Amino acid sequence: MSQPHTSKNHSLSRISDYPIDPVFLKRWSPLSFSSEKITEDTLYSLLEAARWTPSAYNSQPWRFVYAMRDTALWPEFIELLVEGNRSWAKQAAAIIFIISKTTLTSPISGIEQDAPSHSFDAGAAWMAMALQATQMGLATRPMTGVYFDKAREILKVPESYHIDAAIAVGHPNTTIPLEESHSRRMKFSNMRRSIHEISGEGYFKF
Ligand SMILES: Cc1cc2nc3c(=O)[nH]c(=O)nc-3n(C[C@H](O)[C@H](O)[C@H](O)COP(=O)(O)O)c2cc1C
Numbered sequence: 001m002s003q004p005h006t007s008k009n010h011s012l013s014r015i016s017d018y019p020i021d022p023v024f025l026k027r028w029s030p031l032s033f034s035s036e037k038i039t040e041d042t043l044y045s046l047l048e049a050a051r052w053t054p055s056a057y058n059s060q061p062w063r064f065v066y067a068m069r070d071t072a073l074w075p076e077f078i079e080l081l082v083e084g085n086r087s088w089a090k091q092a093a094a095i096i097f098i099i100s101k102t103t104l105t106s107p108i109s110g111i112e113q114d115a116p117s118h119s120f121d122a123g124a125a126w127m128a129m130a131l132q133a134t135q136m137g138l139a140t141r142p143m144t145g146v147y148f149d150k151a152r153e154i155l156k157v158p159e160s161y162h163i164d165a166a167i168a169v170g171h172p173n174t175t176i177p178l179e180e181s182h183s184r185r186m187k188f189s190n191m192r193r194s195i196h197e198i199s200g201e202g203y204f205k206f
Pocket residue numbers: 027028029030085141142143144145146165188189190
């Protein structure tokens with residue numbers, strides 16, 4: 001039986017063990033988006049937040065390619081997602097691919113060198129985008145359930161760039177009940193390991 005599942009009760013069921021800013025608990029990744037569109041300016045606010053992310057040598061390795069729903073590009077973007085993601089992501093207002101440059105120009109030597117933190121930086125950029133979306137009443141859901149080879153070909157991504165993830169963006173759907181399997185996944189998403197399972201003073205002991 002489908003259970004009603006709202007963003008309200010979803011975020012309210014997240015409780016931190018130590019005090020943090022509420023935005024960290026309010027951010028969540030819905031599996032259902034409303035049909036409401038977003039404007040390109042709204043999308044640019046999310047990308048603007050991402051733009052201010054710190055990165056190694058301030059190299060800013062992230063690049064974003066996007067499609068808005070109900071445009072000619074949309075079906076092409078949806079085809080790049082695995083089937084399990086297509087079913088819900090097709091309702092999103094936009095899909096953004098985060099792509100990062102795998103090399104950077106050393107500010108010291110001027111030589112092009114490997115950028116070991118390109119994905120770390122791109123991940124931080126997603127989080128900035130996700131928190132900005134939360135503040136604007138929107139939500140994002142990142143996906144690595146992507147046909148990466150196909151995405152490289154269709155999006156014309158050069159070899160020197162890495163496709164990190166696709167991000168669905170939109171207004172979370174807080175009215176339609178989720179199907180059972182999605183409802184279970186949402187409940188699991190509210191769980192986190194304890195601080196002591198993931199951190200400790202001194203040597204690595206996990
Ligand atoms: C790198 C990454 C890849 C993910 N890939 C998928 C995906 O392909 N499909 C999906 O439904 N969710 C995907 N997720 C969403 C996670 O399942 C979700 O973020 C996690 O359960 C925690 O939930 P929350 O974002 O609501 O806190 C991904 C999340 C991240 C960070």
